[in-house]
Amino acid sequence: MLDESPNGGREAVDGEAVAAVAKALAHPARVKIIGFLLSRAGCIGGDIVDEIGLAQSTVSEHLRILKAAGLVVGTIERPRICYSLDPSVLAPLRALIASIEAHGGPQTGAVCA
Amino acid sequence: MLDESPNGGREAVDGEAVAAVAKALAHPARVKIIGFLLSRAGCIGGDIVDEIGLAQSTVSEHLRILKAAGLVVGTIERPRICYSLDPSVLAPLRALIASIEAHGGPQTGAVCA
DNA sequence: CATATCAATCGGCAATCGACGATACAAGCG
């Protein structure tokens, strides 16, 4: 399972790592790109440009950000580049969400000091 | 379970909603605040200021963003305000992450056209 | 009523972001 929790799961939240992944997801265009990559096995940037209706340079920039975050990998497959998703970097964000959801709702013993 | 997937879970990704939540999580200071709120049941802003080492106005601004995203609710409990987490808005982001992780790694049939 | 406490807001500043067009680059193909 490749668990990165040496102390048992009650670890302090790794703010930097979570923020980095969340930042990559913090733009509708990038989420759309990911959704598009989910619907295909992976693929052409030109199709993404056509799909989300932004300029080619803008899409390339979003893809660069997604690649920098590790969410997307671009396999060079001349003359195209095959884009696909890499779920592994999602682990910290997933862990934070799980912690919050396990923590309970706003009314669960939310008594102030 | 309050499932918001009327079509069965294979729905198109809601870019706006996901991006809005991710944006709130896209800053280390805000992730730290959430981590702090996880360690307590909820509470005082002054403690948060002391914990993460930013100015009070800055922390208040981050709390405003978290509240605007719906991640944090502030119960007015004079003279303090009781901050606590609301997991419900995490659903879209959680769903996207689940979809990506279910989609498989970068090598899973990632054959271009 | 005066004071202390806690949170929110304001004004300003530097830095980053998001978008675009134009251009450069690399590889197949006639």
Next chain:
DNA sequence: CGCTTGTATCGTCGATTGCCGATTGATATG
């Protein structure tokens, strides 16, 4: 060799973000 195709990079612009100190507002307490 020139052309087309697909992608990356550059320069620029306006908008937004993040941070701060200072101030204001609301409420308990002396």
